[in-house]
Amino acid sequence: MISSGERDFVVIGGGVVGMCIAFGLIRKGLKVTVLDEGDRALRASRGNFALVWLHTKGIGTPEYSKWTRRSVSLWKQFADELKAASSIDVGLEQRGGFLLCLSEEELQGRIRARGQLQHELGEDHHPLEILRRNQLAAMLPALGPEVVGGSFCPLDGHVNALRLFGALHRACELRGVVYRPNSTVERITPVQNGFEVQLPGEKLSTPRIVLAAGLGNANLAPMVGMSAPVRGERGQIIVTERLDRFLDYPVGNVRQTDEGGVMIGASKEDADFDTLTSTPVLADLASDAVRMFPVLSRARVVRTWSALRVLSPDECPIYDQSKVYPGAFLVTCHSGITLAAAHALDLAADLAEGLLPRRLDIFSARRFSNVPTVM
Amino acid sequence: MFRRLCEPTLSITVYIDGREVRVADGDSVSTALLCAGNLPVRRTSVTSAPRGIYCGMGVCFDCLVTIDGEGNRQACLTTAREGMTVKTGSGRRSLSAETL
Amino acid sequence: MGEVETTDFDLLIVGAGPAGMAAAVEAVTHGLTVALFDEGSNAGGQIYRNVSISPISDKKILGEDYFYGARLVADASSCGARVVTGATVWMVERHAETSLFSVGVLQAGSAKLYSARGVLIATGALERPFPINGWTLPGVMTAGAAQSMLKASGAVPEGKVVLAGTGPLIYLLAAQFARGQVPVAALLDTTPYANLWKAFAHLPGFLVSAYFRKGVGLLREVGRSTRIIRGVTSLKATGSERLEAITFEVGARRRTIAADTMLLHQGVVPQVNLAMAAGCRHSWSAERLAFEPDLDQGCRSSVPGLFIAGDTGGIGGALAAEISGTIAALHFARDMGKVATSVCDLKARSLKDDMKKVLRGRSFIDAFYKPAEVFRMPADDVVVCRCEEVHAGEVRAAAVRGAQGPNQTKTFLRTGMGPCQGRLCGLTVTELMARTLDKTPNEIGYFHIRNPVKPITLGALAGLKGDGETRRLF
Numbered sequence: 001m002i003s004s005g006e007r008d009f010v011v012i013g014g015g016v017v018g019m020c021i022a023f024g025l026i027r028k029g030l031k032v033t034v035l036d037e038g039d040r041a042l043r044a045s046r047g048n049f050a051l052v053w054l055h056t057k058g059i060g061t062p063e064y065s066k067w068t069r070r071s072v073s074l075w076k077q078f079a080d081e082l083k084a085a086s087s088i089d090v091g092l093e094q095r096g097g098f099l100l101c102l103s104e105e106e107l108q109g110r111i112r113a114r115g116q117l118q119h120e121l122g123e124d125h126h127p128l129e130i131l132r133r134n135q136l137a138a139m140l141p142a143l144g145p146e147v148v149g150g151s152f153c154p155l156d157g158h159v160n161a162l163r164l165f166g167a168l169h170r171a172c173e174l175r176g177v178v179y180r181p182n183s184t185v186e187r188i189t190p191v192q193n194g195f196e197v198q199l200p201g202e203k204l205s206t207p208r209i210v211l212a213a214g215l216g217n218a219n220l221a222p223m224v225g226m227s228a229p230v231r232g233e234r235g236q237i238i239v240t241e242r243l244d245r246f247l248d249y250p251v252g253n254v255r256q257t258d259e260g261g262v263m264i265g266a267s268k269e270d271a272d273f274d275t276l277t278s279t280p281v282l283a284d285l286a287s288d289a290v291r292m293f294p295v296l297s298r299a300r301v302v303r304t305w306s307a308l309r310v311l312s313p314d315e316c317p318i319y320d321q322s323k324v325y326p327g328a329f330l331v332t333c334h335s336g337i338t339l340a341a342a343h344a345l346d347l348a349a350d351l352a353e354g355l356l357p358r359r360l361d362i363f364s365a366r367r368f369s370n371v372p373t374v375m
Numbered sequence: 376m377f378r379r380l381c382e383p384t385l386s387i388t389v390y391i392d393g394r395e396v397r398v399a400d401g402d403s404v405s406t407a408l409l410c411a412g413n414l415p416v417r418r419t420s421v422t423s424a425p426r427g428i429y430c431g432m433g434v435c436f437d438c439l440v441t442i443d444g445e446g447n448r449q450a451c452l453t454t455a456r457e458g459m460t461v462k463t464g465s466g467r468r469s470l471s472a473e474t475l
Numbered sequence: 476m477g478e479v480e481t482t483d484f485d486l487l488i489v490g491a492g493p494a495g496m497a498a499a500v501e502a503v504t505h506g507l508t509v510a511l512f513d514e515g516s517n518a519g520g521q522i523y524r525n526v527s528i529s530p531i532s533d534k535k536i537l538g539e540d541y542f543y544g545a546r547l548v549a550d551a552s553s554c555g556a557r558v559v560t561g562a563t564v565w566m567v568e569r570h571a572e573t574s575l576f577s578v579g580v581l582q583a584g585s586a587k588l589y590s591a592r593g594v595l596i597a598t599g600a601l602e603r604p605f606p607i608n609g610w611t612l613p614g615v616m617t618a619g620a621a622q623s624m625l626k627a628s629g630a631v632p633e634g635k636v637v638l639a640g641t642g643p644l645i646y647l648l649a650a651q652f653a654r655g656q657v658p659v660a661a662l663l664d665t666t667p668y669a670n671l672w673k674a675f676a677h678l679p680g681f682l683v684s685a686y687f688r689k690g691v692g693l694l695r696e697v698g699r700s701t702r703i704i705r706g707v708t709s710l711k712a713t714g715s716e717r718l719e720a721i722t723f724e725v726g727a728r729r730r731t732i733a734a735d736t737m738l739l740h741q742g743v744v745p746q747v748n749l750a751m752a753a754g755c756r757h758s759w760s761a762e763r764l765a766f767e768p769d770l771d772q773g774c775r776s777s778v779p780g781l782f783i784a785g786d787t788g789g790i791g792g793a794l795a796a797e798i799s800g801t802i803a804a805l806h807f808a809r810d811m812g813k814v815a816t817s818v819c820d821l822k823a824r825s826l827k828d829d830m831k832k833v834l835r836g837r838s839f840i841d842a843f844y845k846p847a848e849v850f851r852m853p854a855d856d857v858v859v860c861r862c863e864e865v866h867a868g869e870v871r872a873a874a875v876r877g878a879q880g881p882n883q884t885k886t887f888l889r890t891g892m893g894p895c896q897g898r899l900c901g902l903t904v905t906e907l908m909a910r911t912l913d914k915t916p917n918e919i920g921y922f923h924i925r926n927p928v929k930p931i932t933l934g935a936l937a938g939l940k941g942d943g944e945t946r947r948l949f
Contacts, residue, residue, distance in 0.1 A: 039880025040921055046886055056949075058417055099949050142471070166887055173876065180877045235948070240933065241894060242420045244469035252949040260420060260467050264933070266948040276754075277925050279566060279579060279588070279936075284945040287937035295470040297934030300447065302894045304925050376614070376735055380655050383530065383567040392676045399628055401516075401528065406628045414613035414717050425716050427613025429861075431620025432521060433514065434601050434746075434860060436894040439609075451620075454516055 006180070007031045010197055010204060012185050012220060013212035015045035016336040017343060019168040021210055023082075024348020026175045035197070037216075044214045045336060047235060047307015049265050050161035050257070051250055052094060053338050054126060055153045056113050062120040063362045064316040068335070070127050070214040071342030078341035079159070085171035088220050088372065090164045091258045097156030097250045098140065100147050100292050106147045114151060126267045128153045144294040144355065150251075158250040160258055168236070185213070185324040188223040190325045195224065197290065208327040210351060217332050225324035227365045230332055232308035234271035235366050236281050238264040238289075240299040248301055254289050254296075257293040262299060264289040268309075277304045309334040312368070319347065329356070330365070377409040387457040392464075398455050405431060405438050405451035408461070416440055416450065416463050423466070441465055444473055484557075484808055487578050487591035489564045489749060492520020493544070493793045494597035494785025494800035496551035499558070501804035505813040509556035510589065514563045514578060514781040514929075518548045520599055521619065522793045525627040536654045537626060538647070540793070547797070565927035567594050567753040569778055576780065579927065579939070586935035593780045593807045596750050597800060600743035600786035603765075603846065604899050605640060606853045609712030610739065611861055618648050618740035634735030637721055638701075639710055642844045643690065645740040646697050653700035662697070662730065663723055664705045665741065667847045674842035684836025709849065710934045712737055726729045741846040744789045748896055751924040754778050759917040762841050763790060764851065765902060766921055772823070773806030774799055779936040782807055790841075794833040802826050852907050859907070860900040862893020870904055881905055881922045894930060897922040 009025055011018045014036025022032045037043075054072045058065025072094075079092040101107040111130055118125045132149045139152075172179065180199075187198040194207035209224065211217045217228035242260035253266035266288075267281050282304060290297045310332055313320050317333035329351055332341050350356055383399030390396070391411050405428045408416055415425030417439050429435045431451050438450040440461055446468035450461070450471040486502050488495045491513035499511045511518070519526045523544025534542055534760045552558055559582070566579035580588045600615040609615065618638060624630040631652065636659050638645050649662050674681075681687050697703065709724040712734075722731040735854040743764040747757060757766040767789040774782045782803040785796035802823060808818040853859065855868025865888045881891060881904045890904055891897040897904075901922050909919045927936075 036877075039878075039882050040923065046882075162886060162889065169887070176745060181877045181883075203806055233834050238933070238936075239892075241930070242467050244471070246469045246471055247912050253947070268946045268948055279568060279577060279926070279939060280941050280943055281945045283936050283939040283941065284943075286933045287940045288947075290933050290937045297932065297937070298445065298470060298473065299468075300894075300930035301933060301936060302930065303892060304927065306925075307921075314559065376633055377624065377630045378633050380531065380536075380625075380631060383628075389530050399530070401525075401530075402628050402630075406630050409624070410630055416613065419864060424611060424864065425613050426611060426615055427717065428620060429611075430602060430617050430899075431623045432601065433896045434895060452514070 002116050007033045007206050009033070009208045009210060010035060010195070010206040011210045011212055013214060013216070014179065014181070015043055015212070015214060016048065016165070016168070016340055017331055017333065018210070018212035019172060020340045020343040021331060021348050021351065022172050022177050023168055023210055024344040025352055026172065026177055028349060028352035030352055033180060033206070034172070035183040035199070036179065036181045037184050038182045042215060042308055044307050045165070047237065047305060048161050048337050049237065049255070049263060050158050050337055051097065052092070052157045052159055053097060053252070053335065054155050055097060055099060055128065055151065055252065056117055057119070057335070059113055059117055061314060061316050065117065065121060066124060067342060068153070068338060070346065071339045074341035075157070078344055082167040082171055083241070085175065086167040088163055088167035088170055090146065090167050091160035092157060094155070094157030095249060096152055096154040097158070098136070098150050099252045100150040100154050102146050102148065102288070102291055104148055109334065110151045126155060139249060140247070142293045142295050144292055146291045150375050156250065158255055161337065164337070164340070180362065185220060188220060190224060193325055195325070197310070208354070210329045210331060212331045214332065215308065217330060221330055224328035225322040226320050226328065226330050228318060228330055228332060229365060229368055230310050230312055231312050232271055234269045234306050234308055235265055236267045236277050236285065236306040236330070237304060238282055238285055238301055239303050240296070241302050242301060246295065251292065253285070254292060261302065262296065271308065276343070277306050318365050319356060319360050319365050320365050326354070376412050376414065377406070379410065387455065389455050389459045389461060391461045402455045403451050404440065404442060404453045404455050404459070404461055407455050408450055408463070413463055416464055418464060420467050445472060476828060482587065482589045484589065484591045485593060485811060486593045486804070487576065487589055488512065488595045488597060489567070490520065490597035490599055490785070490787070491518035491551065491558065492522060492597060492599045492785060492796060493547060494796040495520070495595065496547045496800070497596065497797040498595050498784060498800035498804040499556040500554045501801045502808060503554045503556050505808035507808060507811065507813060510591070511551065511556050511558045512562040512564050516560055518551055518558060518560060519544055521547065521623065524774060527854045530629045536651055538651070541626065562922045563929045564749065565929040565931050566924065567596065567749055567781070569753065569780065574780060575602050577898065579931070581929065581931055581935060584932065584935060586931055586939055588939060591810065593782065595782040595784055595800070595803050595807070596787055597783070597785040597796070598746045598749055598787050600790055600899060601746050602616050602740060603742045603744045604903050605739040605741050605850060606857050606859050606867070606903055607710045607712065607850065608857055609714070609718070609859055612712050612714050612718045612737060613716070614714065614718030615712050615737045615739065618645050618738040621738050622648050622651070624684070625651060631655060632736040635660045635733055636738065637661050637663060637732065637734045638738045638742040639665065639721070640705070641666040641846060642740055642742045643840065646693050648738065649697045649701045650693055653697065659701050662701050662703045663710065664703055665707045665709045665710070665850060666705070668706055670843050670845055673845070674839050677839035677842055681836040681839030686836035686840055708847070713739050741850060742844060743786065743790055744902065745789060748898065748924050748928040750776065750783055750787065751921070752926045755779060755783065757782060757921065759915065760789065762838070764845065774803035775806065791834055791837060795830060798826055798830045798833065804927050851903065852910055859903045860890040860893065860896050863889040865890045867907060870907045871911045874908045880908060880920050884908065885922065891922040896928060898922060
């Protein structure tokens with residue numbers, strides 16, 4: 001593809017997915033423009049829980065589990081590169097993560113999940129231990145009496161999400177990425193040597209384009225011969241006042257940030273464009289957290305928020321290259337933090353080459369029965 | 376650094392950082408702290424900067440002290456009670472220390 | 476043997492200041508069941524704080540306007556509304572399916588949910604942030620804080636006391652201190668001279684208002700008793716562990732004076748958090764330099780069934796607050812079918828006339844005491860977010876780097892993420908970004924505020940767990 005000179009790629013979407021792709025593209029020496037929306041855009045990224053999480057992800061879809069494992073194993077390198085490029089340390093801690101069970105029934109469910117995962121992955125299965133209460137107590141001293149056991153994956157971890165954004169933006173800025181906020185894309189028109197991107201009052205041309213606009217991809221994808229059947233799923237999050245460190249490992253629904261506040265989450269509700277927070281859900285989340293770590297009963301809530309996870313029908317990522325317009329790519333997932341490393345170091349390299357490899361075919365939207373096969 | 380214009384009708388005793396202090400029944404803990412000259416009231420978690428009483432009405436969250444063992448309570452919204460213990464100067468709240 | 480106290484009301488009022496109290500009295504006369512909540516230990520709000528139990532025997536010190544509030548408190552307490560003090564409302568949520576409101580109340584550490592057909596938010600005002608170098612030092616307080624201590628405990632600052640800022644309240648406090656024989660080293664008046672020209676158009680209305688009559692007397696009183704330094708264009712508080720000195724500029728001259736207490740004030744602004752979290756639309760007022768809820772003539776907000784009265788709807792003072800509380804309750808009663816529209820309209824017209832009278836002169840006050848830009852959009856090295864210790868320069872830089880508004884700035888800098896939920900930095904951040912990006916504050920917007928708007932423990936929140944089960948990720 002002939003470069004238009006000014007830019008090699010336009011990335012639509014300035015969230016963690018778009019910015020990781022941009023970072024990965026500039027790693028390959030390409031010129032990138034990122035188009036982002038305004039201050040009150042949906043921004044799934046802003047609602048992230050900052051987990052770098054493998055654990056039981058990808059049950060029923062082993063390729064997703066393997067892809068996640070790849071990203072988790074690349075995360076340290078990614079963090080180091082970000083630090084070198086931005087001078088910002090994203091605070092990666094990767095010493096393992098837990099899921100806790102408040103009933104024997106839940107624990108049996110975890111055991112079954114682990115069994116299924118190991119069966120599906122065979123030799124490739126990653127370490128995942130089932131632990132009973134007494135084994136957990138040493139690593140989680142504040143554990144409450146209602147916890148019967150849980151699972152532990154030593155490859156899991158978490159990161160300071162705000163510093164991750166800061167580092168991504170800074171690294172991209174320093175390396176010449178053109179970041180354009182308040183630039184909602186109205187239309188993409190395929191043309192002779194690439195695409196024309198219509199913004200309010202302005203047109204940009206680019207030889208290649210990446211759609212990383214989260215829920216916005218649903219409207220944009222058909223313009224370039226692709227499909228992005230995504231829906232929003234709301235997750236609500238509670239954050240407490242800053243506390244002395246008492247939780248040394250992330251639990252899937254409770255983690256203590258390096259600043260001291262405790263984040264509590266993991267709710268799911270169908271809600272396409274509604275990012276409200278609601279007391280019944282928050283009460284449930286608080287109840288779980290307090291049952292797992294009774295000391296939290298006295299911790300004060302300082303803020304709450306909610307955001308929409310971007311989900312495909314099988315909750316796995318969609319990576320696509322348009323058959324009709326091969327310069328157009330689609331990247332969407334709900335685990336933007338976990339997959340950040342793979343996106344920046346692996347996937348972006350493929351995009352830079354201009355071709356999605358066959359091993360990523362399983363992530364094409366064509367896998368969904370209602371997507372026309374002509375695409 | 377604050378004083379009273381007239382003697383209170385009813386005095387009670389509170390303990391500020393271990394010191395016995397006489398305050399008026401009905402005083403907020405922030406008034407008690409200011410009348411006893413206890414500044415700063417805490418240090419911030421980010422830079423350990425000294426903080427005191429600012430807004431007096433519960434919106435600034437500067438006057439966070441440990442009251443009767445419970446950390447991060449807003450002094451200006453808490454009424455002093457006989458025998459209350461107030462500790463100033465805590466950094467991040469330590470939940471485990473409060474359990475003991 | 477006792478009945479379980481009901482948690483269901485026609486009208487639930489948040490805030491027992493003049494607006495809330497007047498609304499309670501009005502609503503009850505129309506046969507509505509009413510609950511009136513206040514976070515303080517007594518009704519009265521900030522302006523009439525503790526008026527029913529004020530320890531100051533010499534009424535002249537605080538002034539007769541303060542004791543007028545005692546009558547209001549007595550009326551509200553005896554009108555038949557359920558008055559609950561020591562009750563912090565942390566959440567108002569409207570349920571679209573039922574048109575009912577859930578209101579979360581915290582009392583003595585435990586949380587309870589109330590339900591109501593209508594809610595009136597009358598949470599009043601708070602001091603406008605006054606970001607100057609050293610404003611976080613112990614010993615620097617708002618004038619309002621000092622005035623509250625005077626009202627509630629008869630407590631006054633010792634040592635070298637300096638008042639700084641602009642607005643009627645700082646002069647009132649100076650007069651109250653003078654009457655109580657509290658020595659004030661200086662009143663550093665930051666009212667920009669240029670304001671007099673800008674306020675000129677509003678002068679006629681002001682000259683025939685109560686503000687003028689009272690104001691002239693007040694200024695004379697303060698002029699006699701207190702050293703006033705006018706035209707102050709910069710302020711800096713210094714000290715290591717606490718305030719020790721204040722450096723200020725008047726034109727080209729810079730001076731430093733020793734100080735033990737600095738009382739800052741540059742007007743008050745509406746407390747918007749509860750209403751914003753409930754979904755009420757707000758717009759920027761260029762005259763009053765604050766976000767105010769969009770309200771109709773009946774004090775209805777953009778959320779059906781949610782009314783806003785008093786200073787929460789736009790700063791108008793205590794008497795205007797009383798009238799707007801009455802207007803809101805009247806219109807809610809009409810919406811509930813308790814008052815015929817014709818009756819409501821007739822009374823509303825009369826209330827509107829009363830409102831015009833008490834607001835006379837207000838536009839002059841707003842224009843004359845409009846705070847200078849340097850004290851709203853400070854220099855780069857001034858802390859603007861006290862909770863997270865973020866400086867003005869960082870906010871400007873974030874805007875230059877591409878943050879389009881306060882919510883993205885929050886993501887980069889943590890401004891607005893602390894426990895105060897933007898109450899002390901929100902307006903500053905919005906104005907700084909608007910200036911840097913050459914947009915209006917309305918275009919820039921404000922922090923996205925969410926419930927709980929007051930701190931509630933996880934234990935108390937968990938106690939509200941209902942029968943439903945939220946789906947979980949894991």
